[in-house]
Amino acid sequence: xxxxxxxxxxxxxxxxxxxxxxxxxxxxxxxxxxxxxxxxxxxxxxxxxxxxxxxxxxxxxxxxxxxxxxxxxxxxxxxxxxxxxxxxxxxxxxxxxxxxxxxxxxxxxxxxxxxxxxxxxxxxxxxxxxxxxxxxxxxxxxxxxxxxxxxxxxxxxxxxxxxxxxxxxxxx
Amino acid sequence: xxxxxxxxxxxxxxxxxxxxxxxxxxxxxxxxxxxxxxxxxxxxxxxxxxxxxxxxxxxxxxxxxxxxxxxxxxxxxxxxxxxxxxxxxxxxxxxxxxxxxxxxxxxxxxxxxxxxxxxxxxxxxxxxxxxxxxxxxxxxxxxxxxxxxxxxxxxxxxxxxxxxxxxxxxxxxxxxxxxxxxxxxxxxxxxxxxxxxxxxxxxxxxxxxxxxxxxxxxxxxxxxxxxxxxxxxxxxxxxxxxxxxxxxxxxxxxxxxxxxxxxxxxxxxxxxxxxxxxxxxxxxxxxxxxxxxxxxxxxxxxxxxxxxxxxxxxxxxxxxxxxxxxxxxxxxxxxxxxxxxxxxxxxxxxxxxxxxxxxxxxxxxxxxxxxxxxxxxxxxxxxxxxxxxxxxxxxxxxxxxxxxxxxxxxxxxxxxxxxxxxxxxxxxxxxxxxxxxxxxxxxxxxxxxxxxxxxxxxxxxxxxxxxxxxxxxxxxxxxxxxxxxxxxxxxxxxxxxxxxxxxxxxxxxxxxxxxxxxxx
Numbered sequence: 001x002x003x004x005x006x007x008x009x010x011x012x013x014x015x016x017x018x019x020x021x022x023x024x025x026x027x028x029x030x031x032x033x034x035x036x037x038x039x040x041x042x043x044x045x046x047x048x049x050x051x052x053x054x055x056x057x058x059x060x061x062x063x064x065x066x067x068x069x070x071x072x073x074x075x076x077x078x079x080x081x082x083x084x085x086x087x088x089x090x091x092x093x094x095x096x097x098x099x100x101x102x103x104x105x106x107x108x109x110x111x112x113x114x115x116x117x118x119x120x121x122x123x124x125x126x127x128x129x130x131x132x133x134x135x136x137x138x139x140x141x142x143x144x145x146x147x148x149x150x151x152x153x154x155x156x157x158x159x160x161x162x163x164x165x166x167x168x169x170x171x172x
Numbered sequence: 173x174x175x176x177x178x179x180x181x182x183x184x185x186x187x188x189x190x191x192x193x194x195x196x197x198x199x200x201x202x203x204x205x206x207x208x209x210x211x212x213x214x215x216x217x218x219x220x221x222x223x224x225x226x227x228x229x230x231x232x233x234x235x236x237x238x239x240x241x242x243x244x245x246x247x248x249x250x251x252x253x254x255x256x257x258x259x260x261x262x263x264x265x266x267x268x269x270x271x272x273x274x275x276x277x278x279x280x281x282x283x284x285x286x287x288x289x290x291x292x293x294x295x296x297x298x299x300x301x302x303x304x305x306x307x308x309x310x311x312x313x314x315x316x317x318x319x320x321x322x323x324x325x326x327x328x329x330x331x332x333x334x335x336x337x338x339x340x341x342x343x344x345x346x347x348x349x350x351x352x353x354x355x356x357x358x359x360x361x362x363x364x365x366x367x368x369x370x371x372x373x374x375x376x377x378x379x380x381x382x383x384x385x386x387x388x389x390x391x392x393x394x395x396x397x398x399x400x401x402x403x404x405x406x407x408x409x410x411x412x413x414x415x416x417x418x419x420x421x422x423x424x425x426x427x428x429x430x431x432x433x434x435x436x437x438x439x440x441x442x443x444x445x446x447x448x449x450x451x452x453x454x455x456x457x458x459x460x461x462x463x464x465x466x467x468x469x470x471x472x473x474x475x476x477x478x479x480x481x482x483x484x485x486x487x488x489x490x491x492x493x494x495x496x497x498x499x500x501x502x503x504x505x506x507x508x509x510x511x512x513x514x515x516x517x518x519x520x521x522x523x524x525x526x527x528x529x530x531x532x533x534x535x536x537x538x539x540x541x542x543x544x545x546x547x548x549x550x551x552x553x554x555x556x557x558x559x560x561x562x563x564x565x566x567x568x569x570x571x572x573x574x575x576x577x578x579x580x581x582x583x584x585x586x587x588x589x590x591x592x593x594x595x596x597x598x599x600x601x602x603x604x605x606x607x608x609x610x611x612x613x614x615x616x617x618x619x620x621x622x623x624x625x626x627x628x629x630x631x632x633x634x635x636x637x638x639x640x641x642x643x644x645x646x647x648x649x650x651x652x653x654x655x656x657x658x659x660x661x662x663x664x665x666x667x668x669x670x671x672x673x674x675x676x677x678x679x680x681x682x683x684x685x686x687x688x689x690x691x692x
Contacts, residue, residue, distance in 0.1 A: 034343050041350050048358035082313050100329045106336055
């Protein structure tokens with residue numbers, strides 16, 4: 001099986017960068033890392049298909065050996081769809097986490113901290129860096145001037161929920 | 173009869189779609205979900221009977237012949253797993269219906285909970301019947317994506333934090349699995365498990381070992397085998413009680429199931445078995461030591477879960493028919509018992525208002541029935557005769573003793589000690605939460621007062637909450653099922669042994685897919 005060296009190098013770089021980003025505490029970087037690793041894995045599957053060739057359509061005069069292996073491409077399509085769905089979920093999760101904790105980095109588990117004897121777990125630099133690193137700033141209101149007020153949205157949602165639950169009650 | 177095979181995936185999938193469409197009508201949604209899982213249980217039971225009496229079922233999806241199309245295979249192991257999983261999923265569903273009704277569905281947004289739960293079931297069943305490595309990957313992804321939604325249900329800060337750990341770790345394991353599939357495809361040119369098994373023997377040993385290790389790492393993360401088990405006790409306890417119960421019962425076992433398939437079909441008689449035995453030992457010991465140190469019941473149970481994964485890995489690592497049979501029996505026992513204990517923890521949380529044993533006390537008086545429902549599975553998990561935990565461990569130890577190496581004897585010793593320590597950890601919960609009088613709880617009053625001043629009106633209800641009958645009934649049903657495993661241990665062990673015999677060498681599995689390839 002012959003392998004394209006360019007693809008191999010690209011894959012290695014994507015894997016290296018992706019794994020580096022995955023090991024970060026910042027959730028946005030983890031997302032980027034996941035995307036890179038996902039694409040690196042797709043490249044790996046392409047590489048495993050072997051040499052590129054003609055389209056895998058059976059016509060006269062084309063031998064099976066001349067065609068590209070179609071199966072890895074089918075696998076990649078599935079993998080791309082899965083990666084796409086999971087990244088969408090991750091983004092929603094990051095947004096939720098950022099709205100709740102007002103920071104992008106992952107917090108330590110309370111029970112773990114307690115087990116370590118209540119020592120403050122987060123090194124002080126983490127919060128400082130993240131606050132200045134993110135383009136959103138530290139406050140929600142500062143991010144986009146035209147953004148809707150989140151608190152207000154919540155109130156609306158709560159009001160909606162209240163009315164809908166009332167409806168449900170009436171139904172029963 | 174082959175037509176039954178895809179039903180176990182289709183029924184929950186269609187059920188999920190209908191439940192989603194019925195999003196506004198909670199009652200209809202519940203009925204659809206319960207009906208879907210009940211019918212899967214019925215289909216699974218029929219399949220188990222058919223498979224046990226007249227041989228495995230093989231379905232070539234869309235009529236495409238084996239190496240080109242996708243095959244679904246139900247042998248005794250898969251059928252047994254499907255039945256037990258369906259039973260557990262149904263019981264936990266009933267529990268969560270009870271809890272949801274009582275909570276007014278504040279904690280679990282009703283419109284997505286049931287569809288997601290059914291999709292989780294779809295993924296679990298798909299993984300069990302997959303005869304194709306890539307289909308196994310898809311099954312894993314289906315159940316993982318559903319589990320991401322369930323573990324962050326409600327989106328509170330603690331759940332998002334715990335969910336993030338879980339999700340990132342799962343993503344890494346999925347990527348590893350996908351990369352291993354790519355490498356295996358590169359090495360043998362197929363993703364059909366039976367064909368991989370045929371061709372794997374022909375490739376060089378060092379390549380085999382690399383591929384084997386990659387697969388084991390990917391599945392090891394999912395099965396929570398030490399040292400890849402760190403994520404589990406961090407992420408499981410914060411989810412709602414029924415979600416934790418079903419995760420603890422099923423998700424890690426799907427990983428163990430995949431390891432069994434890897435060890436028996438793809439890489440039979442592997443060089444890595446001694447290494448796996450060492451990992452089994454470390455999983456058992458490290459897990460149980462974690463459990464002994466915990467004060468929170470859900471975390472404690474999560475650590476015992478990790479610890480008991482070690483027993484199953486031991487059975488697999490022995491590489492003998494007796495070992496695989498014992499591991500199969502142990503998986504069935506552990507799915508039922510661990511789920512029951514987590515449901516019990518959910519009941520404790522409801523009547524005591526906490527899951528920390530430092531804050532609980534006097535529950536025996538408050539609710540003798542809940543005490544009983546926790547005590548029986550606790551003894552069972554600890555391996556007290558005559559319960560199924562004892563039978564499973566005995567079978568594992570016998571299989572290990574048959575092998576007779578010093579490592580096997582070491583594992584027998586460790587297994588006995590770990591089972592005692594499990595019992596110690598669970599009896600500590602029992603003594604603190606149920607046995608001691610409420611008056612003995614240190615700072616009982618003060619914590620209450622603190623909470624009241626911090627959040628007035630929120631905490632006054634925890635003391636007086638009653639437990640809905642449906643939750644009790646579901647837990648009682650699971651306890652009854654775990655006792656049933658003890659009473660009917662004979663027939664069950666018969667099926668497990670025959671399942672183990674099916675997995676002796678890859679030939680029987682390969683023969684199902686390629687009947688002509690019998691010469692090997």
